[in-house]
Amino acid sequence: MTKTTSRARIDVGMPAPDFALAEASGRSITLSDLRGQPVILAFYPPDWDPSRADQLAHFNWLVQQVPGVNAELLGISMDGMWCQLAFAGDSVRVPLLADLDPNGAVAERFGVQGEQALFVVNAEGVVAWRHAGPAGMAPNADELLLALEALATPTPEAQAARFAPRDEQFVPVAPCVPVREETELASALLPSRREFVTTALAAALALTVMPLAAKAEPIAARLAEPLYPEVASASVTLRVNGRPVTMNIEPRVTLLDALREYSGLTGTKKGCDHGQCGACTVHVNGRRQLSCLSFAVMHQGDEITTVEGLATGETLHPMQAAFIKHDGFQCGYCTSGQLMSATALLAEPCGPSDADVKECMSGNLCRCGAYPGIVAAIQNVRATARG
Ligand code: FES
Ligand code: FES
Structure with missing residues (x-):
């Protein structure tokens, strides 16, 4: 039974x-130890994964709605309590304190006991964004958008609140709020890019981790809206992994999006979406x-x-097994x-040396640097095939 908020x-x-939290290392740190950077607090059950690929589309859609903000998220990965957001040519690392017991003492202090909730605590230790609701209730996409827009253009009251003196009880042991010059104050009142990005991520998480997505339908509908309604859809049938897949799509839909968004095959990844990283490689008629x-x-049949x-x-x-055996991946x-690419290479005229393999695989980038294992x-697979 849901407990009442006390x-x-x-x-x-x-x-x-x-509040204090325990790190995997056993070192106990407090929320105020993380002061100086935005932090996401997530009061959620442990069965959600913030790096779910479908959150990228929500995140990017949310960010695109706010004028003047240009940040396309390429990927999310988790490393302990750290959430790493990869952008084109940039990355942001944000503490994400997840799986906080919704019925625990911390939830009680935040006034969300028995609820599912997300908070963004800004660099000054002040709540910059929050979403809370009964377990099972999905957030409203419009509500999240309004929150983001408010953050991008804060009202004078919100600005004042952000810089109001803190309750003595919550002043950190070693305050690390940077001292700002008078002339820097105006720009300081606006959220930093990191803060905005963190809030957009929290909003995207809120849209996708809530168990029931009923109220999030508006955003799904908008994502599905044709960009150019006057352009007629085309019916195309591909044979994907040996099975025919027919879809009605606009001519502008890439093969990557057709696979991921229309066929539900999300194993193929969108990295750069510009032909630079190789994450989206598939075989077309064996190549x-x-x-x-x-x-x-263009791929009818x-x-x-x-x-x-x-x-x-x-x-x-065998190539999948060899990747596991030789640590050919990290994230x-x-x-x-x-x-x-590696499986296609087996049928290509690639030279025998490691340097030849590197050359043949040069279109596939690995930000983790797992190249030696790859x-x-x-x-190993080539040698086995030869033997
Ligand atoms: S997504 Fe990077 S090359 Fe296609
Ligand atoms: S990018 Fe992480 S394993 Fe290649």
Whole structure:
């Protein structure tokens, strides 16, 4: 049964109550230890994954709605309590304190006991954004957008609240709020890019981690809206992993989006969407191709193989097994593209040396630097095939 909230709720503009949390290392740190950077607090059950790929589309859509903000998120990965957001040519690392017990003492201090809630605590330790609701209730996309827009252009009251003196009880032991010159104050009143990005991420998380997405339908509907309504859809049938898949799509839909958004095959990753990273590599009629650079309507009747089609039942493709054996990946974001290139390479005129393999795989980037393992895996499979 849901417990009743016994403390006043902590609203936007109020100082976030401090609390201790245990790190995996066993070192106990407090929320105020993280002062100087925005922090996301998530009161959620443990069965959600902030790096879910479908959140990227929500995040990017949310950010695009706010004028003057230009930040396209390429990927989210988790490293302990740190959430790493990769942008084109940039990255932001944000503490994300998740899986906080919704019925625990911390939830009680935040006034959200028995609820699912997300808070963004800004660099000064003040709540900059919040969303809370009964377990199972989905947020309203419009509500989240309004919150983002308010953050991008804060009202004088919100600005004043952000810089109001904190309750003595919550002043950190070692305050790390930077001292600002008078002339810097105006720009300081606006949220930093990091703060905005953090809030947009929290909003995107709120849209996708809530168990029931009923109220989030407006955003899904908008994402599905045709960009050019006057352009007629085309019916195209691809043979994906041996099965015919027919879809009605606009001619502008790339093969990558057709696979991910229309066929539900999300193993193929969108990295740069510009033909530069190789994350989207698939096989088209047996040859590797960057699916982000090709329109789906160009592939009527083509045989498409994605990473989901490499294994045979429960048996991994030898290249998949070799990647595991040789540690050919770390975060795994590039791995499906690497695997598709590596398996295509087996049928290509690639020279025998490691340098030849590196050259043949040079279109697939790995931000984790798993290259030695990838080359070893490919050479292992080639040697086995020769033997
Ligand atoms: S997504 Fe980067 S090359 Fe296609
Ligand atoms: S990008 Fe992480 S394993 Fe390649």
